[in-house]
Amino acid sequence: xxxxTQTPRYLIKTxxxxxxxxxxxxSGHRSVSWYQQTPGQGLQFLFEYxxxxxxxxxxxxxxxxxxxxxxxxxxxxxxxxxLGDSALYLCASSLALKxxxxxxxxxxxxxxxx
Amino acid sequence: SQQGEExxxxxxxxxxxxxxxxxxxxxxxxxxxxxxQNSGRGLVHLIxxxxxxxxxxxxxxxxxxxxxxxxxxxxxxxSRAADTASYFCATDPFYSxxxxxQLTFGKGTKLSVIP
Numbered sequence: 001x002x003x004x005t006q007t008p009r010y011l012i013k014t015x016x017x018x019x020x021x022x023x024x025x026x027s028g029h030r031s032v033s034w035y036q037q038t039p040g041q042g043l044q045f046l047f048e049y050x051x052x053x054x055x056x057x058x059x060x061x062x063x064x065x066x067x068x069x070x071x072x073x074x075x076x077x078x079x080x081x082x083l084g085d086s087a088l089y090l091c092a093s094s095l096a097l098k099x100x101x102x103x104x105x106x107x108x109x110x111x112x113x114x
Numbered sequence: 115s116q117q118g119e120e121x122x123x124x125x126x127x128x129x130x131x132x133x134x135x136x137x138x139x140x141x142x143x144x145x146x147x148x149x150x151q152n153s154g155r156g157l158v159h160l161i162x163x164x165x166x167x168x169x170x171x172x173x174x175x176x177x178x179x180x181x182x183x184x185x186x187x188x189x190x191x192x193s194r195a196a197d198t199a200s201y202f203c204a205t206d207p208f209y210s211x212x213x214x215x216q217l218t219f220g221k222g223t224k225l226s227v228i229p
Contacts, residue, residue: 003130028178043202056216090156102147102159
């Protein structure tokens, strides 16, 4: 079966712009989480969605937002981009909210803010 | 903030040798997971160990968990060049409850296996 698909793979944006990243989870998976990975901070939790509801949110400013659709696909949006938002954004899906196994991650979207 | 901290930060070994990576964490956990990441790509789940388990095996991987010391180790036996990657431990904190699922990752160990 297809894995977690993230689009686009690479993105270059200018400071002040906004960006939308997309994640399609494994078919049947209802939980989608987003993580930001930077060399300095490592992997940081952004949000978690389950059945279209945001269940948990990490310690990020309000410029970071997300949503989940009825087909479990998820998008995250970053407005008013800053240089520090340059990162690898990873999406992960799981079958249940609290699985007894790990996440399945996508290959990520590499965002560069110039 | 990071819950887990891996040690060492970087490890270089010869092919065929064993590689051991350690992870320490701060709060009580439901489970601890290990992931591998190849060169800035997505993470691959390796193994999950629950808080009531002490040791788990999967192929060439052996994970131990000591909840009294809040630490875990990942052993890769008979390493191969293809094992070259970054390895992360991630904890599912006990306080996260049933209503949410949030993993806290360490900063990783960069393993290089020299052919």
